[in-house]
Amino acid sequence: MRNLIMALTASTALAFPAMAEDVRIAVGSFNLNNLPFPVAQGLGLYEKHGLEVRVDNFASGGSKTLQALVAGSTDVAVGFYDHTIQMQAQNKEVVAFVQLARNSGLVLAGRPDATFDPANPETIKGAKIGITAPGSSSDFFVRYYLQRHGLSDADVSLIGVGSGGTAVAALQEAKIDLLVNYDPAATIITERGIGKILIDARSDEGAIAIYGGIYPTSVLYSRQDFIDENPETIQKVTDATVEALRWMHDHTAEEIVDVLPQEFVTGDRDTYVKAVQNAMAIFSPDGMIDPETINTPLEVLKTFNENVANAEIDLSRTYTDAFVENVAPAEVTQ
Template sequence: MHKLMLALAATVAFAGSALADPVRISVGSYNLNNLPFPVAQGLGLYEKEGLEVTVENFASGGSKTLQALVAGSTDIAVGFYDHTIQMQSQRKAVVAFVQLARNSGLVLARGKNSTFDPARPETIKGARVGITSPGSSSDFFVRYYLQRNGLSGDDVSLIGVGSGSAAVAALEQGKVDLLVNYDPAATFIEAKGVGKILIDGRSDDGAKAIYGGIYPTSVLYATQSFIEDNPETIQKVTNATVKALEWMNSHSAEEIVDKLPKEFIAGDRDTYIKAVENAKAIFSKDGHINEQDIKTPLAVLKSFNEKVAAAEIDLTKTYTNEFVGKVPNVAAN
């Protein structure tokens, strides 16, 4: 009888696995803008929706994730909204369907030997500026800052250094003079005495000073064809992710860190908790994409990206709130 029960249990487990909806999700980095995704993992929300998620972390910025999505080697990307605009200018339909981070979260910090002074923008000339990767939103941040101040990308050296501890190490070791990055790197820089934050886009006021408006960043996006062919999968992913956002909004930074997969946590735990606390203001509460805020990334890209500037961009085709609008109103446990 005992053997029969074990056999039945194994059969049920196998059947459950066979019935799970497989989906490949890639993430550009484990910076805190993307935090709701691993929180949803840690809470087991994707499994509760009947999903079998395969995750790939490129750990080098969103541009690599975008390439994987367009190439068809992943189904859904955790990346930045501005990539959907880039893709439309290249006649590729990539659509954001859940917003994770409603604001930039980027900071610009200088190392101990840097002479850059934001009050004198020209002092950035000749600087080695660390970004997550070429073509990433940190890259856009620098180029927009230069353009707004009558400078160009040729006035600095842009160097891809990744995010988190690797990015902080690049600044600490003098491999770069300035660093444009997100939390947890932003908090680590000051906690370790590695450098000083000069421009801070984590607050709404900071983002408005940098970009002229709120700058939505991390979203879940997929190709239009995948969304059309797999609406049930997209809805399940949306349900789980929005529930994670709701859960984050009602829990402390320490409780959030407790739910994270171990590989997501960088540095010492106390400093990481502080980084999460510093970043909480940027997270969406409900996953909705704001049609006014997305005009800011378009304006930024048009200022220096020739393909975007030359294209007729239809923002209504870069996002949808259809799936967020169908999420059951049930909070995560």
């Protein structure tokens, strides 16, 4: 399969424009919510659509990616939709334009001897909880859970541990008691017997139980001024990414892993394939942002983010489907 993909990519290379357009894209982590982005890279789709992509990886979490975007040191961010709401509360226009993951994908895991019992929320008191980074969606997950059960962040210790292998190691080495993270970390933890999943929001049912609704997560977003000044660039990024999403839904987890840049594969390949399979339900089939679901992140943020709670948030200004709607129906990798 890998040889076939390489052959297909090589054949399309002849059609690539001689002068590709530079675009800087920052990604917050290697968690699987962001998977469509490296799939597009591995298939050569950004090059196919006339782009030369420079990737900045902030493995410590999405909040660093957001900071880079706002500071102007990157053009496009691969991050979580809820950051667009936070930025509007700070009078900064950050807009999502392609949805990658339509649901949370988060889990809360503990070691085999974990004393936290979700049926008795107070047992979380005193726990050292690993999150990707302060201000990240894993941080929001914990704070919202605590708030819903009459607890606060003062009842636990929140520790940034990144994602993927570093997050798993923090749990395995007992640097933390609990871990809030995504696949592939979630699957690695269970496959290796490092721990167990205590709260699972990868399914729609799990997300509804935790958040009260579907919680859209990974998107491509940019500053409104960059979008206004560079609509053709944004359209090319969208064309390539939507093509990757469509390709993913027509291929198996093993075929998806075959095309990934090697640095995105965490742990052994077989476990990573299982992680991709476990995460398939969260990926958007078409890149469209559903206006029926984006109120869930707003309600979560309002419970503990004073800036958001006190702001008049206009969700229609946090996203656009215009670029996805312009993607040609025929733009599908065979």
